[in-house]
Amino acid sequence: MGYAPIKKDVNKTHRPANMLSYQHSYDNFKWHKAKAMIRGYKGGINMGYEAADRHVDDGFGSQEALIFLDQKKTRKALSYTQLQQMSNRFANLLKSVNVEKGDLLCSLTDRTPILYAAVIGCLKSAVVFSPLFSAFGSEPIKARMTIGGAVALLTSGKLYKKKIAAWRNECPSLKTVLLYECEGECPSDCIDLDQTLETQSDLFNIYATDPEDKALIHFTSGTTGTPKAVVHVHDAVIYHKYSGYYALDIHPQDVYWCTADPGWVTGISYGVISPLCNRATLIVDNAEYDANRWYSILEQEHVNIWYTAPTAIRMLMKAGNELCEQYDLSALRFLASVGEPLNPEAVVWSQKHLGNVFHDNWWQTETGGIMLANFMSEDVRPGSMGRPLPGIQAGIVRVDEQGHLVELSKPNETGELAFKKGWPSMFRDYLHESKRYQACFNGDWYLSGDLAYKDQDGYFWFVGRRSDLIKSSGHLIGPFEIESVLLEHPAVAEAGVVGVPDAIAGELVKAFIALKDGYEDDPALRKSIMAHARKKLGSALAPREISVKQNLPKTRSGKIMRRLLKARELGLPEGDISTLESD
Ligand code: ATP
Ligand code: MG
Secondary structure: OOOOOEOOOHHHHOOHHHOOOHHHHHOOOOOHHHHOOOOOEOOEOOHHHHHHHHHHHOOOOOOEEEEEEOOOOOEEEEEHHHHHHHHHHHHHHHHHOOOOOOOEEEEEOOOOHHHHHHHHHHHHHOOEEEEOOOOOOHHHHHHHHHHHOOOEEEEEHHHHHHHHHHHHHHOOOOOEEEEEOOOOOOOOOOEEHHHHHHHOOOOOOOOOOOOOOEEEEEEOOOOOOOOOEEEEEOOHHHHHHHHHHHHHOOOOOOEEEEOOOOOOHHHHHHHHHHHHHOOOEEEEEOOOOOHHHHHHHHHHOOOOEEEEOHHHHHHHHHOOHHHHHOOOOOOOOEEEEOOOOOOHHHHHHHHHHOOOOEEEEEOOHHHOOOOEEOOOOOOEOOOEEEEEOOOOOEEEEEEOOOOOEEEOOOOOOOEEEEEEOOOOOOOOEEOOOHHHHHOOEEOOEEEEEEEEEEOOOOOEEEEEEHHHOEEEOOEEEOHHHHHHHHHHOOOEEEEEEEEEEEOOOEEEEEEEEEEOOOOOOOHHHHHHHHHHHHHHHOOOOOOOEEEEEOOOOEEOOOOEOHHHHHHHHHOOOOOOOOOEEEO
């Protein structure tokens, strides 16, 4: 991509315990190192035990596990012992109302302590947990709960009245509704958590879960179509812990902040399970994004590790360089990003203005954990997703017309990003769609649906999703490269590129952009952006047309919905937009 690697100062980054030397461990990795990080419980594995109780058993119960900041930034801390007890009370309550092993509990909450107790409480009870975005409307909530066959729901009194009450009886599997903050009288067919939880015992006998017992169901982001219900099992905790340590550098007592909404897989796997397993202290901010607030949290809480998403980074960049330089961010040690391609411009910006570089990493709901990462001890290549975690075998493949999979061995050849089966957090099914699940595999390989290439040093570079590729005059064009170039222009805050039909070229590249604060859309500005794109990309790749929007349509997990930009452009049906956030 033309950006020089960002060199690491090994003296600064070297952590003997975390120097699982890349080359050494990659050969013959048998997962034993990762498995050894897990204690196990009653001969099985329990995700909830590893996240909370284990640390109390080890004598660290008084350490702060979670620090909650409300809208006014009032601080409330829960220690590991308090988390253990609160989750035990939740587990006992589930037991008392016969919500049992294998039943599904959905949550529809903001970032409140009860959510964290519920995640751990469900896992300890072998009840399957599935988070939903609290900002979902009634329809997407109902659809997901019906697909999942939800037996229980955790939500607030307010959200219940607004989004659930009207259709509750149309979801026959749903038997228990647990409400916090009832605000007035609790409906008679619901349980008032604020009253009943306190009456439950602090002690709970954790269920002896088998590694293959279901633990979590996550719905995908819905970027490419209707979301899928992805099934994960307790065994995944091995990978959650392992990858949090090696890819995010989480060590005991680190102050860790993951900004992802808990309604999305990142918000649970790396917003709850992985950092708790690694005994960090987690910051939980229950407020909307605000650049000032975010920087002040990083400063005041002395955050060491920050895991966020490209959309957020682009918003911070949009807010200007002067702002971040007003804050003392010297406690920050490791910055990482996931969810969308991280444009090289953002990596270079973070190095310059935050004094620390964003480490891109790649994974998806189906992989259950980070698969490719820029590591703390290695140079960061801006624009690259990094290299596979030790133990992960990643390849660039193509499936030929006979359905045979061919691994592309030459560097820099674009193909589908694929992984050899067998890592612990690999998804075990798409609920009720096992055929679709099986179609993701070819022999030993799991096919991700993303296109990428690998350079001669083994770094992987994102090209685009299979469904977003543009075919123009015989070229196959990935949107990421074009979007990254557009973002280099000082006026461009966001970019989404799609192909629109053209009689001669097949498809033409069209770009949708949003401008940074302080810039106005006018012909001279568009001309300057076009000229920049042509200079950098050449006329074959440069967009033929640029459309300026206030905002680009995004999923709730912050991904630009290119399919929606395209459908709107062509006047086609919008498809499933249940996860659409902003426009
Ligand atoms: P759906 O499968 O419903 O269309 P989705 O794929 O967006 O939604 P997720 O599982 O939340 O749902 O997102 C995973 C996808 O996000 C990856 O397949 C990839 O396309 C994109 N992604 C994640 N991290 C990165 C990254 N570092 N660089 C580029 N793309 C990324
Ligand atoms: Mg996907």
